[in-house]
Amino acid sequence: MKLWSLKDIKILVVDDFPAMRSMMRSMLMAYGANNIKEARNGEEALKQLADEKMELVLCDYNLGEGKDGQQVLEEAKERELLPYSSLFIMNTAENTSEMVMGAVEFQPDEYLVKPFNKVVLQMRIRKLQEKKQGLKKISDAIEAKDYQKAIVLCDAAMQQDQKNIFELLKLKGDLMLRISDYQGGEQVYEKVLNIRALAWAQFGLGKVYFYQNRLEEARTLFEAVIADNNTFVTAYDWLAKVEKAMGQSKKSQETLAKAVAISPKHVLRQKALGEVSYQNEDYDVAEKAYKTVVREGRNSIHRTPSDFGGLAKVYVKKSAGKDALKVIGDMKQEYKNAAGKELLTVTLVEGVVQKGLGNDEQSAAALDKAVALFEEEPGNLSSEDAMELAKACFDAGKKDAGSELMKHVVRNNHEDPHMLEQARKLFSDMGMEEEGSEIISGTQKEVVALNNDGVDLAKQGNFKDSIRLFVKAARAMPENLIINLNTAQSIIMLMQKDGVNERYLEQAQVYLNRIKSMNSSNERFQKLMARFHDLSGAK
Amino acid sequence: MSDKDHSLEFSTVLASSVHDMKNSLSMLLGTLDDITMRCDDAQCPSSSKFAQVQYEGQRVNNHLIQLLAIYKIENAMYSPLIAEHSLQDFLEESAMQSEALLAPKGIAVDCDCDEDLIAFFDREMVAGVVNNVVNNAYRYSKDKIRLSASQQQEFVEISIEDNGNGYPANMLCEHSDQLTGVNFKSGSTGLGLYFSSLVAKMHKNKGRQGYIACSNSGIDGGGKFSIFLP
Numbered sequence: 001m002k003l004w005s006l007k008d009i010k011i012l013v014v015d016d017f018p019a020m021r022s023m024m025r026s027m028l029m030a031y032g033a034n035n036i037k038e039a040r041n042g043e044e045a046l047k048q049l050a051d052e053k054m055e056l057v058l059c060d061y062n063l064g065e066g067k068d069g070q071q072v073l074e075e076a077k078e079r080e081l082l083p084y085s086s087l088f089i090m091n092t093a094e095n096t097s098e099m100v101m102g103a104v105e106f107q108p109d110e111y112l113v114k115p116f117n118k119v120v121l122q123m124r125i126r127k128l129q130e131k132k133q134g135l136k137k138i139s140d141a142i143e144a145k146d147y148q149k150a151i152v153l154c155d156a157a158m159q160q161d162q163k164n165i166f167e168l169l170k171l172k173g174d175l176m177l178r179i180s181d182y183q184g185g186e187q188v189y190e191k192v193l194n195i196r197a198l199a200w201a202q203f204g205l206g207k208v209y210f211y212q213n214r215l216e217e218a219r220t221l222f223e224a225v226i227a228d229n230n231t232f233v234t235a236y237d238w239l240a241k242v243e244k245a246m247g248q249s250k251k252s253q254e255t256l257a258k259a260v261a262i263s264p265k266h267v268l269r270q271k272a273l274g275e276v277s278y279q280n281e282d283y284d285v286a287e288k289a290y291k292t293v294v295r296e297g298r299n300s301i302h303r304t305p306s307d308f309g310g311l312a313k314v315y316v317k318k319s320a321g322k323d324a325l326k327v328i329g330d331m332k333q334e335y336k337n338a339a340g341k342e343l344l345t346v347t348l349v350e351g352v353v354q355k356g357l358g359n360d361e362q363s364a365a366a367l368d369k370a371v372a373l374f375e376e377e378p379g380n381l382s383s384e385d386a387m388e389l390a391k392a393c394f395d396a397g398k399k400d401a402g403s404e405l406m407k408h409v410v411r412n413n414h415e416d417p418h419m420l421e422q423a424r425k426l427f428s429d430m431g432m433e434e435e436g437s438e439i440i441s442g443t444q445k446e447v448v449a450l451n452n453d454g455v456d457l458a459k460q461g462n463f464k465d466s467i468r469l470f471v472k473a474a475r476a477m478p479e480n481l482i483i484n485l486n487t488a489q490s491i492i493m494l495m496q497k498d499g500v501n502e503r504y505l506e507q508a509q510v511y512l513n514r515i516k517s518m519n520s521s522n523e524r525f526q527k528l529m530a531r532f533h534d535l536s537g538a539k
Numbered sequence: 540m541s542d543k544d545h546s547l548e549f550s551t552v553l554a555s556s557v558h559d560m561k562n563s564l565s566m567l568l569g570t571l572d573d574i575t576m577r578c579d580d581a582q583c584p585s586s587s588k589f590a591q592v593q594y595e596g597q598r599v600n601n602h603l604i605q606l607l608a609i610y611k612i613e614n615a616m617y618s619p620l621i622a623e624h625s626l627q628d629f630l631e632e633s634a635m636q637s638e639a640l641l642a643p644k645g646i647a648v649d650c651d652c653d654e655d656l657i658a659f660f661d662r663e664m665v666a667g668v669v670n671n672v673v674n675n676a677y678r679y680s681k682d683k684i685r686l687s688a689s690q691q692q693e694f695v696e697i698s699i700e701d702n703g704n705g706y707p708a709n710m711l712c713e714h715s716d717q718l719t720g721v722n723f724k725s726g727s728t729g730l731g732l733y734f735s736s737l738v739a740k741m742h743k744n745k746g747r748q749g750y751i752a753c754s755n756s757g758i759d760g761g762g763k764f765s766i767f768l769p
Binding site: 017019020023026027030062093094095096097100101113114115116117118119120123124127162163166196197198199228229230231232 | 554557558559561562564565566567568569570572573576600607608611617618619620621622623625628631632635636638639655657659661663744
């Protein structure tokens with residue numbers, strides 16, 4: 001029998017103390033490790049991970065200045081620098097309860113509390129390797145994005161492996177959410193909760209309720225999770241989301257403020273706080289939040305020009321023109337190579353902020369440019385931004401441009417009563433009630449006719465032409481629910497007829513993702529998801 | 540400055556001091572481990588002294604864990620991290636952690652547990668309890684320590700037994716609520732028991748709460764400490 005050893009395993013040790021690194025090194029070498037790299041801080045660690053796939057990472061939580069261990073882990077996972085098969089062990093001198101609760105979505109394979117000796121280190125690594133090996137078939141299916149198969153494998157493993165049953169249930173719950181099978185997810189979490197009130201299962205069930213639009217139940221559950229685990233920061237994020245969806249923006253702000261107090265560096269959380277506090281006209285809070293996004297998000301994939309816009313608009317509200325212009329300058333500098341959607345956002349932000357500051361000339365130049373960019377590729381402009389730009393056009397007497405923008409809003413929302421009401425209100429504010437009403441109904445008819453054409457083609461079995469028509473339509477109106485649903489459906493029907501291929505799967509995924517973010521509880525969407533995953537399992 | 544500000548400050552100071560001390564201890568014990576290993580090879584005459592140093596280091600560590608945990612629990616700053624754990628793995632790890640300490644003194648550790656037994660508990664906290672009891676058993680045991688776990692109706696019992704002279708009469712109890720003969724907050728044994736019962740109580744499930752028990756039904760009438768987790 002081959003003796004267990006760490007020989008030839010690629011290992012990375014991350015710690016800011018040289019003495020600690022060398023101690024770890026000697027512990028590992030006692031078990032045959034001969035390929036150990038070291039990093040002194042988070043930035044170095046990420047660089048090493050990007051250069052070379054590591055099989056075992058031992059990372060200290062506290063790394064002094066810069067990123068901490070959790071941030072290293074999150075970024076490594078987001079940038080796909082850590083294959084599922086590698087082990088990430090977080091070393092810490094603190095109690096891990098808070099850490100674990102703060103990191104539900106990105107957990108290391110193990111926390112190891114100092115002081116530990118080499119025997120314990122060795123034992124943990126071996127157990128983890130065994131566990132990963134046991135889950136290998138499932139993780140392979142996940143990496144191949146065959147979630148249906150992964151779920152079947154989870155069920156099979158549960159029959160045999162009592163020891164890891166909760167691990168498997170947790171995985172299955174995640175997978176159910178990933179394929180938007182909310183009833184399936186509900187069953188998994190209920191099953192766990194009948195045995196034990198575990199925080200992750202309550203949290204999972206809360207998400208299920210949110211996606212099913214059962215907001216009241218979701219709120220009760222997230223509140224209960226927080227009451228038992230007041231450092232469970234992701235639960236605050238979700239509670240805030242639920243409250244926002246319920247129209248309680250004040251409460252949502254309070255909840256996010258608590259989350260930010262626990263963990264202040266998180267870019268998406270600060271962004272959410274900025275948005276909701278701006279909406280609540282609490283400009284001091286909004287300023288602080290957006291400032292953090294702009295600063296902390298420097299290297300984050302989550303920062304966009306809209307965040308500079310958010311901050312600049314706060315300064316406009318606070319009559320701090322100089323500050324607003326400084327932010328606009330910074331934004332233009334940061335995004336000087338922007339194109340497409342990003343360039344449109346940068347241009348629009350500049351126009352709106354200059355307008356707010358009363359700089360008519362600069363504002364007009366930027367807004368004209370934004371209109372031109374919109375005409376080039378309408379799909380790059382969100383309905384919300386289109387409404388803002390339309391208002392600016394009407395104010396400047398550019399009625400035709402404004403009307404075109406409003407048509408865009410209607411196209412994207414031809415069956416959404418809330419957005420249509422907002423459009424109607426804007427027209428009436430501009431004294432264009434009658435004209436607006438005609439624009440709205442005319443555009444609605446246009447979309448309905450287009451949609452019917454596409455549906456007819458599909459009914460005739462002419463999926464290719466149907467797809468061509470819908471893809472074009474969805475490009476111009478990316479926020480239109482029906483169009484996206486029918487685009488995805490045509491692609492899925494074609495695959496059911498002609499067989500599955502990778503390109504169609506990817507294409508369908510794009511539209512399904514859009515629908516999920518618009519209306520996850522839509523019944524047609526859930527049926528399409530089930531068909532989609534049947535197909536993707538059959539490839 | 541208000542009282543509240545004071546207490547906040549103290550908790551930060553406490554947490555960061557414990558953090559630093561644990562880093563130092565980690566270095567100290569790790570280095571000691573290294574030296575011990577090398578000296579065993581070289582048959583160094585001071586070998587036996589290292590075990591004593593290690594024991595003291597472990598004691599300091601246990602006290603640090605207790606100190607911070609008691610502070611946090613009493614100030615409602617701690618939410619237990621309940622997850623399922625294999626008891627065999629858990630006990631094996633505790634045994635391995637202390638083997639280096641016990642072996643030189645001629646004390647043998649064994650584990651007795653069904654390999655499929657799992658339970659829900661805060662691993663770090665319960666490990667703190669077990670390590671603390673094992674460290675005490677080091678002082679009192681003749682030559683054996685046994686770690687065991689078993690299902691007892693709605694509870695899982697984790698026990699540490701030795702073959703020493705057993706607990707004094709005032710510490711014997713079947714349930715921590717009856718422990719009136721010991722002043723919890725005085726002396727290191729009292730503090731250890733207090734910490735153990737706090738950790739036990741933190742574990743709740745379906746209306747039941749954890750507790751500890753001490754008896755002299757250990758190996759050959761030696762001491763037996765148990766923590767019952769619902």
